[in-house]
Amino acid sequence: MYKNYFYKKQLCVLPRLLFFVFCVSFFSPSIAEENPLEYKIKAAYLYNFTKFISWPENDSETFNICLVGKDPFGSIINPIETRKVKNKPIRLFRLETTADTRHCQIVYLSSLTKNPATLVGVLTIASLTPSLTVGELKSFTQSGGMIAFFQKQGKVKLHINLTVLRNSGLDISAKLLEVAEVYEGESND
Amino acid sequence: MIKPLQNLSIQKKLISILLFSSISGLAIAAFFILLLEITVFKQNAENELSTMAELIGNRSTAALSFDDASLAKENLSSLEQVKTVQFACLYDKQGKLFTSFKVTAYQGSACPDLYAGQITNFKQTSLNVYKTIILDAEIFGVVYIHANLEEAFLQKLQFIILLFVVLLLATVVTFLLTTPLLRVITAPLKKLLTTVNNISKQQDFSQRAHRQSNDEVGELVDAFNNMVETVEHQNNALIVAKNHYLALYDDNPTMVFHLSANGDIVSVNRFGAKQLDLTSEKLRNRSIFDFIHPDDMQAAKMLFDLCIASPHKVHKQEIRKVCRDGRIIWVRETARIINTEHQQNNFLLVCEDVTETKRLSAKIEYQASHDALTGLVNRTEFDTILQMTVEKAKHDDDEHALCYLDLDQFKVVNDTSGHMAGDELLKQLGDVLKAHLRKGDLLARLGGDEFGVLMNDCSLEHAFLVCEQLRNVVRDFQFAWEDRSFSVGVSIGITSINISTGNAVDILKEADAACYAAKDKGRNRVHVFRPDDEELASRQGEMQWVEKIQKGLDENCFVLYGQLIVPISSDKEGLHFETLVRYIDENGNTIPPGAFLPAAERYNLATALDKWVISHLFEWLAKHPDCLDKLTICSVNLSGLSLSDESMFDFITKIFSDYCIPKHKICFEITETAAIGNLNSATKFIQKLRGMGCSFSLDDFGSGLSSFAYLKNLPVDYLKIDGLFVKDILDDKVDLAMVKSINEVGHVMGKKTIAEFVENKEIFDLLNELGVDYAQGYGIAKPVPLDELL
Numbered sequence: 002m003y004k005n006y007f008y009k010k011q012l013c014v015l016p017r018l019l020f021f022v023f024c025v026s027f028f029s030p031s032i033a034e035e036n037p038l039e040y041k042i043k044a045a046y047l048y049n050f051t052k053f054i055s056w057p058e059n060d061s062e063t064f065n066i067c068l069v070g071k072d073p074f075g076s077i078i079n080p081i082e083t084r085k086v087k088n089k090p091i092r093l094f095r096l097e098t099t100a101d102t103r104h105c106q107i108v109y110l111s112s113l114t115k116n117p118a119t120l121v122g123v124l125t126i127a128s129l130t131p132s133l134t135v136g137e138l139k140s141f142t143q144s145g146g147m148i149a150f151f152q153k154q155g156k157v158k159l160h161i162n163l164t165v166l167r168n169s170g171l172d173i174s175a176k177l178l179e180v181a182e183v184y185e186g187e188s189n190d
Numbered sequence: 191m192i193k194p195l196q197n198l199s200i201q202k203k204l205i206s207i208l209l210f211s212s213i214s215g216l217a218i219a220a221f222f223i224l225l226l227e228i229t230v231f232k233q234n235a236e237n238e239l240s241t242m243a244e245l246i247g248n249r250s251t252a253a254l255s256f257d258d259a260s261l262a263k264e265n266l267s268s269l270e271q272v273k274t275v276q277f278a279c280l281y282d283k284q285g286k287l288f289t290s291f292k293v294t295a296y297q298g299s300a301c302p303d304l305y306a307g308q309i310t311n312f313k314q315t316s317l318n319v320y321k322t323i324i325l326d327a328e329i330f331g332v333v334y335i336h337a338n339l340e341e342a343f344l345q346k347l348q349f350i351i352l353l354f355v356v357l358l359l360a361t362v363v364t365f366l367l368t369t370p371l372l373r374v375i376t377a378p379l380k381k382l383l384t385t386v387n388n389i390s391k392q393q394d395f396s397q398r399a400h401r402q403s404n405d406e407v408g409e410l411v412d413a414f415n416n417m418v419e420t421v422e423h424q425n426n427a428l429i430v431a432k433n434h435y436l437a438l439y440d441d442n443p444t445m446v447f448h449l450s451a452n453g454d455i456v457s458v459n460r461f462g463a464k465q466l467d468l469t470s471e472k473l474r475n476r477s478i479f480d481f482i483h484p485d486d487m488q489a490a491k492m493l494f495d496l497c498i499a500s501p502h503k504v505h506k507q508e509i510r511k512v513c514r515d516g517r518i519i520w521v522r523e524t525a526r527i528i529n530t531e532h533q534q535n536n537f538l539l540v541c542e543d544v545t546e547t548k549r550l551s552a553k554i555e556y557q558a559s560h561d562a563l564t565g566l567v568n569r570t571e572f573d574t575i576l577q578m579t580v581e582k583a584k585h586d587d588d589e590h591a592l593c594y595l596d597l598d599q600f601k602v603v604n605d606t607s608g609h610m611a612g613d614e615l616l617k618q619l620g621d622v623l624k625a626h627l628r629k630g631d632l633l634a635r636l637g638g639d640e641f642g643v644l645m646n647d648c649s650l651e652h653a654f655l656v657c658e659q660l661r662n663v664v665r666d667f668q669f670a671w672e673d674r675s676f677s678v679g680v681s682i683g684i685t686s687i688n689i690s691t692g693n694a695v696d697i698l699k700e701a702d703a704a705c706y707a708a709k710d711k712g713r714n715r716v717h718v719f720r721p722d723d724e725e726l727a728s729r730q731g732e733m734q735w736v737e738k739i740q741k742g743l744d745e746n747c748f749v750l751y752g753q754l755i756v757p758i759s760s761d762k763e764g765l766h767f768e769t770l771v772r773y774i775d776e777n778g779n780t781i782p783p784g785a786f787l788p789a790a791e792r793y794n795l796a797t798a799l800d801k802w803v804i805s806h807l808f809e810w811l812a813k814h815p816d817c818l819d820k821l822t823i824c825s826v827n828l829s830g831l832s833l834s835d836e837s838m839f840d841f842i843t844k845i846f847s848d849y850c851i852p853k854h855k856i857c858f859e860i861t862e863t864a865a866i867g868n869l870n871s872a873t874k875f876i877q878k879l880r881g882m883g884c885s886f887s888l889d890d891f892g893s894g895l896s897s898f899a900y901l902k903n904l905p906v907d908y909l910k911i912d913g914l915f916v917k918d919i920l921d922d923k924v925d926l927a928m929v930k931s932i933n934e935v936g937h938v939m940g941k942k943t944i945a946e947f948v949e950n951k952e953i954f955d956l957l958n959e960l961g962v963d964y965a966q967g968y969g970i971a972k973p974v975p976l977d978e979l980l
Contacts, residue, residue, distance in 0.1 A: 042257070049255040052325055087326075159256060176252035179261055 037077060042157050043150055044078040047107060050133060050148070051086040053177035056106050057131050057170055063092040067105035069123055070097070071113035102126040110146070112137035120144065131170045142184050147171075160184060201376040208368060212361045220354045231346055235274065235317055235339055236310060242269065243321035243333040246278070251323060254282055254330045259289040266291035274317075274337040277301065281332040288331060304332055315340040378407045382414065395422035445521065445541040451534065453478045453494065465543060467514040478539070483510035483518060493525050497537060501527040508544060520548040561635040563613055564620035572634035572642050577694040579644060583687050590687040591653030593643040594701035595623075595660070598679035598713040600639035603669065605869040606899060611671040615678070618669065626663050627656070642701070650686045650718060657682045657716045665714060679714030681705055686719075735789035738773070743795075743802050747774055750806055752979045754971035755825070755944060758958045764822035768859065768966065769807050770973045771799070787829075796829035797838060803827070805845055810976055812849040817980055825857040825887055825908075830864025834871040839878060846882075853883035857908065861889045866900055876905055887944065892932050901939060909936040911962070913947025920952055933962050 047066060064086040068074065072095050084091050086106075094105065099122025102108050110123045120136075124145045127134040134147045141149035142162040147169065149160040159181035166173050195206055246265050253262040262280050269275045269291060277292030279301035290301045310319045317337045323330040385399040395418055401411045439446060445462030447455055455473050463470040466481055482490045486509035496505045504526045510518050521541035528538050559571035567575070579590055597619070604612035616639065623641060624633050632644040643660075645653050664680040683704025691697055700719045708717035742748050752767040773781040790796045807826055811818050832838045846853055858879065865872045865888065876886050887908030888901075892915055901909075911932050915925040929945065936943045945957050948967030957965055 046256060052255060052328070053252060156257060174252065176249070177256075180252045180256040180258040 039157060040074050040077050044074055044081060046150070046157065046159070047078070047109065047135065048081055048084060048091075050107065050135070050177075053174035054133060055172035056133075061104060061106075062089065064089040065092045065094055065105045066107045066109065067094040067096050067102050068109050068111065069099055069102060070116065070119050071111050073111040073113055099123050099126050102132065103130055105130075105132050107133045107135060110134065110136045110141070112141075127165075127169060133166075133169075133171060139182075139184070148181070158182065199376070200379055201372055204372045204375065205369060208365060208372075212365060216354070216357055216361055219357065220350070223353065224350050227346055227350060228343070231342065232312060232317070232339075235337065235342070236312075236319065239272070239275070239317060239319040239335050239337055240310065240321060242272065243278075243319050243335050246280075247321050247323035247331070247333040248325075250280055250333070251325045251330050254280070254288060254323065262289040263291060269335065272337070274339055274342060275335055276316075276338050277336050279334040279336075281334065283329050283331050285332070300336070301334070304334070308334075315343050375407070378402045378411070382407070382411055386414070389418065395425055443543075445539075445543070447478060447537075447539040447541070448528075449478055449537040449539055451536060453537075456536065462541065465513065465519065465541075466511070467517070481511050481513070483512050486510050490523075493523060494537065497525050497527045498535060501529070508548075511541070519543055520545045564617050564635050566620050566624070566641075567632060567634035569634065569636045569642075572632070572636060572644070573694060573698070575632055576642075576644060576698065579646070580687055580691065580694045580697060583691070584689055587689050588647055589649055591643075591645040591648045591650060592685050592687055592697055592701045593645065593653060593657055593660075594636070594683040594685075594698070594705040595641040595643065596681045596683075596705050596709060597639035597641075597664070598681060598709070599676075600678055601867055603671070603676045603678065605866060607671045607674060607676075611669075611676075614671065615669045615676070619664065619667065619678075622663055622667055623660060626660055640705075642698075650684065653684050653686075654716060654718055657684055661714065661716055681708035681713050682716040683708055684716065684718045735786045736793045736795065738775075739786055739790055739795045739799065742773055743798055746806075748772065748799075748802060748806075749774055749780075750803065750810065750976050751973040752824075752976050753966060753973040754979070755964050755966040756970050758945075758954065758962055758965050765817065765820045765824075765979070766822045766964070767824055767979060769803065769824060769826040769976075771803050791829060791831065794831065797832045797835045800828055800832045800838070801841055804842065807976075808845050808849040808851050811851055814980070818851070818855070821855050823855055823857050823885065825859045827859045827889070828864075830861065830867050830872075833860060833864060833875050834868040839875060842879065843882070854885070857885040857887055859887045859889045859910065860906075862891050862900070865904055869900070869903065873903060873905065880905060880907075890946075892928055898935055901935065901941075906941060908942050908944050908964075909933075910944045910946055910966075913945075913967070916945045916953065916957075916967075917947040917949060919956055926956075929957075929962070930960050933960055937961070 051064070066081065068078070078093065081091055082093050094101070096102060099108075099119055102123065103126065105126075108123055108127060110120060120141075123134055123136075126132060127147065128145075136142070136146040136149050137151075138149055139151050139160045142160045142165075145162070145165055147162055147166045149162075150157050151160050152158070159177075161173070161178065161181045162184045163173070163178070164185055195203060198206065246268065249265045250262045253259070253265065266278045266280060266289060269278050270293060275293065276296040276298075277290060277300035279290040280288045281304045282288045285304040285306075287301050287304075292300045308318075308320050310317075310321075312318075315338060317335075317339055319333075319335040319337070321333040321335075323333060381402065382399050385397060389395060389397050398415045398418065399411045401408045440460035442459060442461055445465050446459040447462060448457045450456055455476055455478055458470050458473050460470055463473050466473065479487065479490065489507060489509050493505055493507055497503075504524055506522060506524050508520060508522045511521050512518055520543070522544045524540045524542075525537055528536050559568060559574075560566065561568045576592065582588070583590060600612065600615070603615050616635070620633070620635065620641070623643075627633055627643060628645070630646045631648075632642075632646075634642045634644075636642045643657075645656065648656075661680055661682060664678060667677065669676045669678070683701045683706065685691075685697055685700040685704055687697055704717045704719035707719075708715045711717065738747075749772050751770040751772055753770060755766045755768060757763055757766075771783055773783075773786055775781055787796070787799075790799050804826055807824070811821070811824070828838075845851075846856075858876075860872065860876075880886060885907040886905070887910050888904060888906045889910045890912045891909045892912040909932060911929055915922075915928045915932075918925045919929055933943045942963040944964040944966055945953075945962045946966050948954050948957065948965040949969040951969065953967075954965055954969060
């Protein structure tokens with residue numbers, strides 16, 4: 002059921018996403034370098050998610066954060082590797098494709114990645130493994146992503162697709178919901 | 191705090207204690223209640239706000255994480271419900287203010303900058319709560335709540351004050367109820383105090399306190415009564431003792447002074463004051479030195495110095511004190527220092543009036559050194575002064591003269607007119623002699639009729655002239671006594687005192703010897719002692735005789751001779767002789783008595799010799815009974831000393847009975863001089879022996895100085911006319927007249943006369959013509975040993 006929804010959604014969202022990625026990549030090829038504060042915040046938020054979201058137990062020795070596609074953070078995000086999540090050191094993986102995202106607890110998909118296949122891959126992986134998919138813009142969540150960053154009054158805000166999140170097996174704190182805009186997507190069930 | 195309390199009455203003390211304990215209890219309770227309330231209140235407030243901060247912090251973690259200030263502010267706004275909170279702030283993990291909240295009423299500035307290490311604290315009435323927000327061991331930020339507890343505090347305080355007021359009221363009510371009960375304790379004490387005051391005011395120890403209760407106060411009353419009883423007893427005893435000692439002190443016959451260090455009188459006993467003719471009160475604070483004789487001031491001050499110098503000793507001295515009325519008294523002062531707690535170097539001075547003792551001792555001293563009769567210096571004093579003069583002469587090379595005066599015929603006055611006359615004569619002569627001496631010369635009475643004169647700085651020649659003058663004065667002096675007039679002479683011996691003379695005893699002996707020589711030469715003359723003096727040499731010879739006589743008596747070196755006495759008238763009678771004594775010296779020479787009798791007389795051996803003669807005579811008579819049968823009378827000489835010897839009479843009576851000699855056949859011969867020298871004792875002696883049947887003859891009558899007056903008093907049987915008259919009777923008319931008159935007077939008085947020195951027939955015939963009864967002499971018979979008499 003989830004898979005069906007995922008694919009359906011993927012098909013609907015994909016042309017808009019591709020368009021968006023195209024536009025962004027066209028006007029601003031390196032976002033992090035142009036707006037380092039924003040990505041600093043986003044990097045911090047990536048880490049902060051670990052406080053409010055619970056992953057199911059696994060035997061991985063590291064907490065893996067995977068940046069799929071183009072990397073908008075650059076070196077800004079690197080210090081995150083000094084931190085730990087539940088005593089597991091954070092590992093940062095920069096992946097070209099979604100093929101290796103199976104072991105990622107957080108999968109971040111930059112809006113620079115214009116390849117719709119990647120988005121589909123990400124959403125697919127996320128539906129198969131308990132991974133938190135984080136992307137840019139509300140469209141990401143509307144497309145089936147779990148959390149999306151978006152700008153509101155100059156601030157980075159969260160947009161959460163609660164349905165997807167709940168279905169993925171991750172446990173989300175109510176406190177996180179308080180600070181985010183919650184999108185109740187339609188269920189595939 | 192306790193000191194001012196001590197002076198309060200017991201009631202006030204008890205009230206004070208009650209008050210103090212109530213107030214302090216109240217205060218302590220209030221203090222702790224306050225402390226406890228505030229602590230608890232603060233704790234509660236802090237806990238409450240801390241919990242809220244915790245909650246808010248927890249709720250705000252996501253807001254902080256994802257920069258949602260509005261959500262955070264919403265969270266903070268929940269504090270509005272808490273009245274005390276004025277504002278609250280939320281800081282992010284960098285310490286920057288994230289969001290804040292404040293009540294509308296609060297006007298002040300909120301949310302100060304956050305510093306590291308800030309913790310929850312109370313600042314006066316405000317409470318600042320800091321709470322760090324931690325999630326998964328990670329700091330998210332800090333919640334700061336500022337609350338103002340002033341109002342809450344005030345409410346708390348009001349409650350406590352109310353509580354305290356209630357407690358205070360309760361205490362006051364309790365106190366007011368309790369106070370009257372204190373009288374239970376204080377009333378008996380007050381009563382006891384009144385009694386005590388009465389006793390001490392009235393000095394009446396017979397009063398007693400009344401016991402009202404059976405508690406400690408009751409026991410105190412009993413104890414007090416017992417004590418007062420003891421005090422009453424002791425007080426009475428003390429008064430008795432005090433009076434006793436006061437009497438001892440005041441009536442003590444010594445002056446007792448208590449003196450201050452500078453001699454002011456602190457106290458004096460009544461007797462002492464009376465002695466000084468003042469009262470004790472008037473003497474107080476006067477100086478003791480006001481009453482000390484000026485001459486003794488130095489000594490008196492010295493005594494005090496001595497006392498200070500050796501404070502443990504008692505010091506004594508005798509000084510004079512001047513009384514107020516001018517009397518001077520001698521006192522023996524005894525002083526010692528007394529140091530009491532309050533007074534240093536005070537003196538205790540005890541003075542004993544020794545005026546009488548002093549007077550007596552002066553008198554005794556005077557009497558010891560002066561002759562009571564004449565007032566002249568006596569022998570002892572004279573010896574002392576002489577000794578000093580002799581010692582002085584040895585150093586100073588001065589020449590002085592010592593004169594020894596012996597009155598002639600003094601005994602005549604004494605014996606004929608009595609001792610009163612003799613004493614008066616000595617007194618007058620003393621004055622006369624003194625009047626003719628220089629001022630510095632010392633006249634002393636050395637014995638019965640002997641005087642001594644010590645002439646200072648006087649040559650022998652000058653002394654001789656003075657003595658001649660004295661002799662003339664004495665000779666010219668007429669002593670009148672009861673219608674009779676006496677004149678006496680004086681024999682004077684002079685010796686010089688100079689650097690070469692011997693000691694005082696020797697010098698006195700020399701002067702005595704010279705005087706004796708003067709007497710020997712015929713009296714009433716002056717003889718100067720010279721070391722080579724012949725006359726004196728013979729005197730020196732006498733000394734050798736003393737030893738010989740003593741030896742002779744022990745070893746019977748004496749022999750008895752007899753010289754016949756015959757009646758001049760033709761009437762025959764039996765054997766009649768005078769017993770004489772001779773000394774046989776070591777060479778067998780017979781020594782006549784003239785050689786040793788003077789020595790025997792002078793050195794007290796005459797009596798012993800007399801006894802020897804009498805005992806040997808009686809022994810001889812007893813051994814020759816035929817001779818005793820033929821014997822009419824046998825005379826034996828007695829010296830003057832024997833007449834006054836008390837043992838002599840007993841000796842004679844004993845020896846009469848020992849040898850059974852008929853008493854009427856013994857006649858004792860005494861010399862006129864010896865008899866007159868001791869007229870009283872001689873008369874008694876004669877009367878006693880005559881009463882037993884013995885007879886007496888008076889030897890050498892006429893040669894002495896006697897007058898016939900003596901003869902009346904001497905109860906003798908025979909008069910022996912001095913041979914000096916008899917031997918020249920043929921040629922000298924005076925002697926003839928003398929013999930004739932003595933014979934006549936003798937006969938008139940009923941005495942038989944014996945003429946001595948009858949050397950030839952012519953004298954014998956003439957004596958016969960004159961009517962003399964007996965004759966004795968070489969013309970009749972020479973003295974022969976007794977055995978040859980037969």
